[in-house]
Amino acid sequence: MSDAERITALERRLGLLEDKDAIRALRDSYHACINDGHYDQIAELFTDDAVVELGYLARYEGREAINTGFRGMGERERFFIKQYIHSHQIQVADDGGTGVSYLEARYGRFGVSYLVSGRYDDRYQRVDGVWRFAEMIATLYYTVPAGVGWTGDDMHYLRPR
Secondary structure, three states: OOHHHHHHHHHHHHHHHHHHHHHHHHHHHHHHHHHHOOHHHHHHHEEEEEEEEEOOOOEEEOHHHHHHHHHHHHOOOOEEEEEEEEEEEEEEEOOEEEEEEEEEEEEEEOOEEEEEEEEEEEEEEEEOOEEEEEEEEEEEEEEEEOOOOOOOOOOEOOOOO
16 A cells, blocks of 8 residues: 555545544534523534434424424423433444434423433434534433333333323
């Protein structure tokens, strides 16, 4: 392999690492906005035509709907949420990518504490040199009151009835 070929290969590998780091920062920014109550900044993380599905809780199509939905989350009375993300796996090809990550969360409303666990399946798109979510699909494994625990009879106490 020539020096020029080695440099080209190293530049390609460096670019891939930089893309993955930027996508991890994107995912981290989403959870920082949720945890710190910056719901008004979340829509900036998405493409104009993005889709968000939060399990059985919500579905938003397009940046305007995403903005309205997350701002509404911040306006809920007696609402508390903290999310912890882990095991973020990313694949990148050119200006697109996919990712999977896992969620543990604590949710509270009107004095009831819930344990939440799930998985995010994402599609990413580079727009004007910046990575954005094109699709964020959350699958909720359980949403149960803390006193019941995740081995209760019903795995989704937050599901609208």
